[in-house]
Amino acid sequence: MNKSLISLAALALITGCSLAPIYERPAAPVTQAWPQGDAYKPGSQSADGKEAADIAWRDFIADAKLRQVIELSLANNRDLRVSILNIERARGLYGVTRADRLPQVNASVGQTAQRIPDNLSATGEGYITRSYSAGLGISAFELDFFGRVKNLSEAALQQYLATEEARRSQQISLVSEVANAWLTLAADQERLRLAQDTLKSQQISYELSKRRFDAGATSGLDVYEAQTAVEAARSEMAIYTAQVAADQNALTLLAGAPVAPELLPQDAVQPVTQLADLPEGVPSTVLQRRPDVLSAERSLQAANANIGVARAAFFPSISLTASAGSASNQLSGLFKGGSGTWSFIPQVNLPIFTAGANQANLAVARADRDIAVAQYEKSIQSAFREVADALAQRGTLDERVASQAALVEASDKSYRIREARYQKGADTYLNALVSQRNLYAAQQNLISARLAKASNQVTLYKVLGGGWQ
Template sequence: MTKTLITLAVTALLAGCSLAPTYERPAAPVTPAWPQGDAYQPTAAAADAKGAYEVQWREFIADEQLEKLVELALANNRDLRVSILNIEAARAQYGVQRADRVPNVNASVGQTAQRVPANSSATGEAYISRQYSAGLGIPSFELDFFGRVKNLSEAALQQYLGTEEARRSQQISLVAEVANAWLTLAADLERLRLAQDTLKSQQISYELSKRRFEAGATSGLDMYEAQTSVETARSDVAVYTAQVAADQNALALLAGAPVPAELLPQGALQSVTQLAELPEGVPSEVLQRRPDVLAAERTLQANNANIGVARAAFFPSISLTASAGAASGDLSNLFKAGAGTWSFIPQLTLPIFAGGRNQANLDLARANRDIALAQYEKAIQSAFREVSDALAQRGTIDERVASQAALVEASGKSYRIHEQRYQKGAESYLNALVSQRNLYAAQQTYISARLAKASNQVTLYKVLGGGWQ
């Protein structure tokens, strides 16, 4: 009995070939170099810089508070938790498919009891017959000569690996989202403080204009113009107060738990990340490291294996059913000599006519493979575009920040000159009001430019498939 089972198992393991097309990674449908031009900075030599895609997130996040917040999000974010559970489901599915490649061996012990009535008995007397059995058996097992089961297992494996890549992609995206949300909150807190400071200074100017008007030194025009500036600042304070609350709610959602106050931004907006220079290299080599691109390739490989499954349907299938054990009408004699039984049932199934079903399934498998190929190529093209956009932003953001800083300085000097002239009575408040509004707008835009610079580093880390550990 044991010898028979071992022989069948060895036969099953040795059987099988694959009718799936040989997989070769498609050529990347992008140019062989990163974009060049006025918007882009020169890239560093590969030997002189560590690629952004090799930097782990703990090395990338330089701020201790933000690092702790990212850890909180990685532990509690529900979207990431779903991705992890999807991996568990795909791993289980792969285990199911892989199990079909080896025979199942079942042990069975049973009894069959039957009462024979007197009118059916040869002796004319009713009696009860009993039959006892015990044995090991292999239920219907397919000898995988043409790789159908093997390719089903391969497709399940690639789907499982694809979900693993999807989790990595989800984790990188989560790190980037938390960092950007944290930076946005810091920027809005700075905007709120700017609005509050502007409100205070404009209230002082308004009170001065009001006293001059009441003293008859000026017309009411200066007072009302000053009041418009006060009301504008008061409105902005309300707007940014609500926006800060919304930013905190967004952070709590990403973190999957209430965010402790000590993990929120405490000071002005500043760079809280660090990113090495982008090394030279073929873009496809870099982009193919991205988890979403790898996940698309896994899908392509799974569909490639499914072609082998569809092709195998055109060939005969052989299945075996076997069992060995003992049977006896008396339980005490079940395991004695002469009670042994066995059965061996091979079955060959040859497809003759299926109404075109097999050809249609093969056509479907090929179409799904071609769809997956197009999606894989689109994933690389989209990744190339995302990196190119981020590089263009990176190449120009320093000039933008410097320009805005100079504009703030010039606007501040202009405002102070007009404010002094107004206080000396040399001109109306209109010029000072226009200068103040220009300064306020320049300060707001300067905050936005600094936020864009900090966010650009986060974006580059994400689109280059930054390390996820």
């Protein structure tokens, strides 16, 4: 037994304190400022000075339909339900370990009856003996001089708190996933409407090309090119029809129940949040408030307490078994004077030779603590990256949407001119078709850009720790 453990034992005997190391939060392995550069715009602050973690999701989500879908998911989503049940399980386990810190008193009442046969009786006649007892007893209660039971209880408490933080993290993810699924459905419905409109336009052009070909005003090549455009538009419409159905199925899974048609998005992609911008705050404050980071820290504290459990195994353990009550050979004399009985059985267990098992268990506990430290640091680094990525997207999305909108406008003008020239016979249908395809691609990309901007606000709210309340 090394000197440090002997010193810890002496301190424990005097004060009854724990043998677990004093917990110190590891330093955050990230910089104290968010990244800077061309991709990032200057930081902002909300009007009321609140951070994202302090803004309830009902105050953040502006669309009334989406709020109802989120309410439905919080009530019925099975993943969230499992997280809640895990909390109940962890609470129960903590209650079990906490109960071990106090003696458990049991009451007992009993009778013992025995018949003595004739051949064993001193008188040669068999007889029956009876005895009665009643008492209170304590069985194998451990005097926790070295904090073994206390640290087991502390580890269970931290695991329970980690499970609670995991539930909050699950809710944050669920709110974000439902909002993004709802926005994705809106975008794909808009893409489907665009494909339908494009198909109608291409069918009109195809009919025009056929009439011109029948009149001898154009070649068969224009007819075939027009037909390829119709079939391409029909294929796009089929793809987005299936995609819209898949989006609805995904939303139903997240909600955990069928979503009423009136709660589905009906319009084009629009921002669904109350705030025009979110304050990013200071990394050291924001990241350490995220439930997933807090959960990792709780697990680290539990591992730290388990070191105290492993250290306590090197020292004696003292347990008490005691009882007191009354005993008599007659039921009527059970509580009369002179019938009192008691027993007191202290037991000391001193580890002498364990073939290195205690040392190995301590090494395992320390390794578990070091693993928990690495996992805690990784959770902070991952959280930092998620926020940095969302901020980089936020800093460039306005320019992306504006440039894409300008491209749609220019492509539309180009297509209209090409189409007019073709109808007047001044240009080939191929040039008009190329312009139409460019316009269609630009319109699809504009929908994607608007979806990215709306989703970025939701994602930024999530990675900054908002949505758990």
